Amino acid sequence: MNDIWQGLAQALRLVLGLDADLIEISGLSLQVSLGATLIASVIGLPLGAWLAINRFRARRVVIAVLNALMGLPPVVVGLFVYVLLSRSGPFGVLGLLFTPTAMVIAQVIIITPIIASIAHQAIRDLWADYHDLLISLNTSRAQRIRTLLWDGRRALMTASLAGFGRAIGEVGAIMIVGGNIDHVTRVLTTAIALETGKGEFGLALALGFVLISLAVLVNLAVHFLSRTERSGRW
């Protein structure tokens, strides 16, 4: 229990003292996770909507696979991306291994199924409500997807935030493809793992509190900007 209080006090000291290392790794954490969330949302949200309104032979299989991929083990994803980006791999020539870009790629693979699955569920329910109206108004497929994405934007924001939550707390994959290199690829989660390994529990806990605070702040900011509670009945 003492470690926790010490960690909290150290976290406050680091934050109030504007510790340069803390700011750097927090900034990189946000940069990587928000970047991955943005890319995964661009892929996952329309994919979820498309799956919700289209009927094709393998639809159920695709949805089942997508749902299963929500539980992708990050370490396996990290290993997979590592092999692809390593010098002897097919994309080795790009020189991306041990860069923030590689970390973004791994996180995109991990969180896209989460965002797409939650989006699919939300859009499927909305499509059931809107189906007759949108058919009656003679909408094109693209118009339907745009309408459902717009009117379901609050549920879809939740999908993106769930993806962000998974990304910002992820450690296994980015440790493998980023390498936890100081001042290059070190982020909050990998720093926590490192400090814990060194027995620096106070610092590890301090970083943990900062990580949780960042995640909460991002969620609050998104909810505030999108005014979810003020027009909650929509």
Next chain:
Amino acid sequence: MVGSILPLALEDITLRRAGKVILGPLSWVLDGAGITVVMGPNGSGKTSFLRAMHGLERVNAGRIAWAAPLEAVRARQAFVFQTPILMRRSVVDCIAYPLRLDGVARKTARARAAEAAAKVGLGAMLEQPAQVLSGGEKQKLALARALVRGPELLFLDEPCANLDGRATREIEAILRDAREGGTRIVMSTHDHGQARRLADDILFLYNGRLVETGPKAVLLETPTTPEMTAFINGELLP
């Protein structure tokens, strides 16, 4: 410029669901002006009949022939559902939605939607979420949305079901205005009184079959079939 989408000819159409015939075989021609009221007991096929004409149900047999190409037909007809389908938008944005689909600029679409809202008595609620309106207001919103494109043909499926007398009177006034404006209306109702107040023609369905059709005055006063006679007299049909 494409001419009128009417007449609409239904030629021996049949609609089946789960192997059971729920409508037809049925032939009918929709033409002219005014309001045609589709009557019949529950399960007689009124909703399926309207949905088939509008294109929401695909008929299993027979032919639905319009006087214009299908694209023009789809753009110039509208449907109002028994339970209004409301979007998660403000009143004005719900009404503007069909115009936005047509590529009308947002500002213009909202201005036209505001006019349409005012015509149905929703002018003071433009920015309210559609979902929080009362039952009568929701149906008025659905009507405004259906009318905002100026459709040549409007289908309504029991638009006043579950509404009180005041809301019903307001909806009927909107429908009369639309008729005066040249919109051809086909609507279903259970309500004999509403049929008397609004109909120019009546079409009576029973067990998915077209039993009797004709001008209101003739059909309501001198029905020729036992089913229509029983229905008009308020008897329960088997």
